[in-house]
Amino acid sequence: MLVIPMTINDKFNNVLDKYFYKYSWYQLAKKDYIIRTLIYAIFGAFITICFAVFNGAYGIIYKSIWYGIFAIYYIILSTQKVLLLIFYRHIYKKYNKDTIILERKKLIIYLLNGILFIPLTITLSIIISIFFTKYNPSTTSTILAIAIATYTFYKITLAIFNIRKANIIKDNILQTLRNINLVEAIISIVLLTNTLITTFGTLKGDMRIITIILGFIACISIFTLSIYMITKASKKLKNN
Secondary structure: OOOOOOOHHHHHHHHHHHHHOOOHHHHHHHHOHHHHHHHHHHHHHHHHHHHHHHHHHHHHHOOOHHHHHHHHHHHHHHHHHHHHHHHHHHHHHHHOOOHHHHHHHHHHHHHHHHHHHHHHHHHHHHHHHHHHHHOOOOOOOHHHHHHHHHHHHHHHHHHHHHHHHHHHOOOHHHHHHHHHHHHHHHHHHHHHHHHHHHHHOOOOOHHHHHHHHHHHHHHHHHHHHHHHHHHHHHHHHHHO
16 A cells, blocks of 8 residues: 655644634635735734834834835735735625626725825825925834845845746736735835835935936826726726
8 A cells, every 4th residue: 555655744744723613714725725825914014013123113213204104004004914814705705606796896996006106106106205205214224124125125025936826826806915015025125125215325416316216207107006906996897
């Protein structure tokens, strides 16, 4: 008789089953790939919140409104991920036997997240206009620059991975998660650019112009993504 040895993944799953199988959310996650993905995303949201607290603490210590505002942005986007899991779990438990209604509810969640990106984009564009034309963000440290660079690399990698996954599995919830991660990556690039310039140089002349242009490109990208989500969801909801 052939005995197939257990892999590390099998052993890990057995340990998880032993301690968590009694919980309904765990049983649901075992059966549904999307919920499982969203639970993993919650851990990512926890990392983002920690990073937001780090930025917020820096903003308080060095009296920098700039980093405080970005901390708030990260917390909002992390909250979106948590709410995404809560709402999807709710509609899945209620409508999992009716795929038509379930898909419609997914589209509504996709639409609402697209709408939410609009005020975030407008606020970000106003902040960039004020700070980069009238004020100079606080001088930063090398440690902060390294921390933001590491986090930005992590967010870009995660965004690329989620884009590939969402393109393979055509699901509106996964595409919503992909877009939230993409917005986080775009915002992180803006924050990193400013931090590198103020750490290793000065925000004057050409550097200020480059930062302003990059900031508005980021705003246009997020706004375009928002319009795409709203248009796509609206058309599908109308056709259904």
